[in-house]
Amino acid sequence: MSDLGHVLVLAGGLSYEREVSLRSGRRVAEVLRSKGVEVEMRDTDATLVPSILADPPDAVFVTLHGGSGEDGAIRSVLELLSVPYVGAGPDACRVAYDKPTAKAVVRSWGLRTPDSVTLPKETFHDLGASAVLERIVERLGLPLFVKPSRGGSALGASIVRKAEELPAAMVGCFAYGDTALIEKYVEGVEVAVSVVDLGDGPVALPPVEIVPDGGVYDYAARYTAGHTEFFAPARLRPEVAESCLAMAVAAHEALGLRDISRTDIIVDHDGNPHFLEVNVAPGMTETSLLPMAAEAADRDLGTLCTRLLEIAAARG
Secondary structure (H helix, E strand, C coil), X not given: CCCCCEEEEECCCCCCCHXXXXXXXXXXXXXXXXXXXXXXXXXXXXXXXXXXXXXXXXXXXXXXXXXXXXXXXXXXHHHHCCCCEECCCHHHHHHHHCHHHXXXXXXXXXXXXCCEEEEEHHHHHHCCHHHHHHHHHHHHCCCEEEEECCCCCCCCCEEECCHHHHHHHHHHHHCCCCEEEEEECCXXXXXXXXXXXXXXXXXXXXXXXXXXXXXXXXHHHHXXXXXXXXXXXXXXXXXXXHHHHHHHHHHHHHCCCCCEEEEEEEEECCCCEEEEEEECCCCCCCCCHHHHHHHHCCCCHHHHHHHHHHHHHHHC
């Protein structure tokens, strides 16, 4: 049994990833209750702040994905309320949540990441879409990967293998955000490496290899059981796996993250890992990658979540 009093699991929100967040929150609440923790699950609405003020929880587990859950906003409010929570602070979240900024930071630490161009919607229209897209193809070559500069779950993301596919990819991207990140697409093995810090410094869990049925790890492949095959640990040569673990820990440290994170990586055909992005509130659903990594490491998810809350509560 844990010494924690009651804890709060935040889930839902108003981002495009609301349904995934609710599933993550229910999973975390379930595993915490299995460890004897008194759990309240709440959405982020107008009743949240008054309820916290009336009955402050010992700690909060944030399972909000996208939007205010990962951009630091909700965490700023929790700090205003003097309520401890699991995960990175607001400033680190803001840096990590913006993919171009996160790429620049990790590159400055010497980590490999695909060449890219960041293009706001206004620039795309004002300078003439056709001329700008032609220069992008000339500069980066094909194939390309287009995704919103913020957000997750692969919403608005697509692979571009032919130049004539790029305009439609940009339109799809701008449906989910005002800025597009256009990366040189790296062919290879997609892996995710989760990092946890249980008080002795950040430690990477075994890498999880992702093999989607259709070749693209899109929203359906992520959250529909049976659409993707996972291998935990990933089927990588030992030295390549170690490189991936080291990259995830380095990204966690470079971005100033805390407690928990997940780094998405592509391993090219030569065995070189490429940093794609980092997630400060990893999914915790039945098809999510951090729970798979924990199982591969013989770590009980309920024990891990409970310990993270205990560490947060001790920070006060």
